[in-house]
Amino acid sequence: MTLKLIHFPQTRSLRVVWALEELGVEAEIETRLLDRQYLKGSEYKNLNPLGKTPVFFDGDQRIVESIAIIEYIAKKYAGGRLSRTPEDDDFGAYLQWLNFGEAGMGGYVNMLIAQTALLAEDQRIPAMKIWAARETENCLSFIEQSLGDNDYLLADFSLADISVVYLLFLIKITGNGDILSEKTAAYFRRATARDAWRKSCALAP
Template sequence: MSLTVYHAPPARSVRVVWLLEELGVPYETVAMPLDRKVLTGDEYRAVNPTGKIPALKHDDLILFESVAIMEYLLARFGPGDLAPAPEDRLYGPYLQWLHYGEAGMGPSVTMALGHRRLLPEAARIEAMAKWGEREAAACFDVLAGPLSANDYLLPSGFSAADISVAYMLLLAKFAGMSKAFPAAVSAYFERCTARPGWKVATRG
């Protein structure tokens, strides 16, 4: 069995490495530069046709969507305490939060990040940045609901859903939106980022 993660903090490969650390599964990393010429070159596109990070190689299988990789790894090597069983009453909420980290929060957070930090100054659109910030703030308020009652998104404790969501909060922080985090979300982000697996995954 050979697991290899193409990794470049703070790209979405953080989710994959963090999960592997939490699972205690052996893996190797290939350090990738956040350089568009490298990522869209023929060599890397043969691994990941999207030209983005992450990619996971498991023997002769290649996957490149971060949350799908998480589900795959949990099915193959876990889940341990990181995901409820399908018959558990928390399985539905778990899936909801697992995907909320990308599908629910991702569009608004990345819109704000792009138009505040990533795009060249001349390409930034203030109205798009404000839209992203407004929509992202609504997402933070949604998270505050369960996090006002529990330390993590599920009352059972830390799960892979927290890996998905906390990563998107990192991007929100990069976009300058951490001041919009409700107190419960700020405390949650601190708890998540104190975990050893997070520290390994985000180490540059």
């Protein structure tokens, strides 16, 4: 087994590092400094033609979607821990939340971050910011309602939390954390108090 991740701190490759740590799966993790120009250059695009992070290798197989990568690792190398199968009662909820973190909510959060942090002020479009904030808040209230009195999205910690909590992290580090409700902020604190999260965040180039 030759597993290798190219990791850029704070980006979506953090989901993969976190999953590797939680699952106790060994992989070579090459941590690099995030540099957008480098991501778009030919050297990096030979690794990931999209010029995005993460990129993960299992021998000569390459995978570039963070959610696909964490599910792949859990199913192939960790006996399905932190994941679910069709035999589990919460299989549907698992798939929903696992994908919600990228397909359902990720686009709105990306737009919010672009309109509040990434784009130069003179390139921002106020109506887009309002739209992205409203859609992100809609996703956050769905998370809050679904948490109920549970600590995590399912009965116990799973890859679905890795998917969703990473977005809460992005919301916070880009100065938008005030849109998290107390319950969602507490969920974020609980998940990021885990040793595996702390170890993952400590990786530096």
